[in-house]
Amino acid sequence: MTSVAGSPDLTIDPPYDATEYRSTALRAPAQPLVLIPSRLLDSAGPVFGDRGVRPSDADLTRQHEGEPIGERINLSGRLLDDSGRPVAGQLVEIWHCNAAGRYAHPVDQHPAPIDPNFSGAGRCLTAADGTYRFVTIKPGAYPWGNHPNAWRPAHVHFSVFGRAFTERLVTQMYFPADPLLAVDPIFNSVRDKHARQRMVSTFDWVTTEEQWALGYRFDVVVGGHLATPHEAQS
Numbered sequence: 404m405t406s407v408a409g410s411p412d413l414t415i416d417p418p419y420d421a422t423e424y425r426s427t428a429l430r431a432p433a434q435p436l437v438l439i440p441s442r443l444l445d446s447a448g449p450v451f452g453d454r455g456v457r458p459s460d461a462d463l464t465r466q467h468e469g470e471p472i473g474e475r476i477n478l479s480g481r482l483l484d485d486s487g488r489p490v491a492g493q494l495v496e497i498w499h500c501n502a503a504g505r506y507a508h509p510v511d512q513h514p515a516p517i518d519p520n521f522s523g524a525g526r527c528l529t530a531a532d533g534t535y536r537f538v539t540i541k542p543g544a545y546p547w548g549n550h551p552n553a554w555r556p557a558h559v560h561f562s563v564f565g566r567a568f569t570e571r572l573v574t575q576m577y578f579p580a581d582p583l584l585a586v587d588p589i590f591n592s593v594r595d596k597h598a599r600q601r602m603v604s605t606f607d608w609v610t611t612e613e614q615w616a617l618g619y620r621f622d623v624v625v626g627g628h629l630a631t632p633h634e635a636q637s
């Protein structure tokens with residue numbers, strides 16, 4: 404959530420320049436932000452028709468000839484507004500690395516295998532009750548150059564749209580009980596421990612399927628004092 408003055412609400416979101424997350428120093432604004440006239444923000448929010456988003460886009464395990472290697476998971480949750488009401492018909496996009504911790508992207512060259520059956524991107528529209536559902540595989544941890552022996556905890560990148568353009572949220576979802584969370588500068592750039600916890604999914608028996616997949620739930624809240632934090636901003 405960004406305040407009216409254009410700076411992040413540090414009770415929820417990380418600062419633009421988070422010291423331990425080194426590359427934010429290169430990206431954080433050095434000048435005051437340019438405020439967009441409110442009349443532009445008050446106009447109608449994003450609207451997504453159902454054309455162009457196929458049901459198969461939500462199953463990241465069936466985008467290639469074979470199935471990807473990894474622990475299959477059902478990942479679902481609800482998109483909610485600042486009053487806890489469902490936000491229906493909005494686009495939810497996810498992207499993440501494969502089970503070995505490697506992205507299918509030319510910039511990622513670390514020595515972990517590419518999975519030819521996994522691209523790592525999916526999308527869907529929220530249902531009337533705000534629910535979204537994906538089938539995917541659990542991503543692995545991967546190294547990054549922030550500091551010596553730095554490893555990111557397993558995470559899924561999320562982009563959601565709320566009812567207004569100001570509610571656009573890009574964040575990262577984590578998995579419970581991951582030992583890397585305690586030492587991850589990106590996770591910990593969100594200073595409030597309760598806000599950090601809102602980025603961690605919960606294991607869920609209800610959506611766990613026998614002989615098939617583990618279930619994880621992750622609700623995303625756009626706006627309000629219980630909002631899901633943005634990821635460290637640039």
Ligand SMILES: [Fe+2]
Pocket residue numbers: 499500558560
């Ligand atoms: Fe990532």
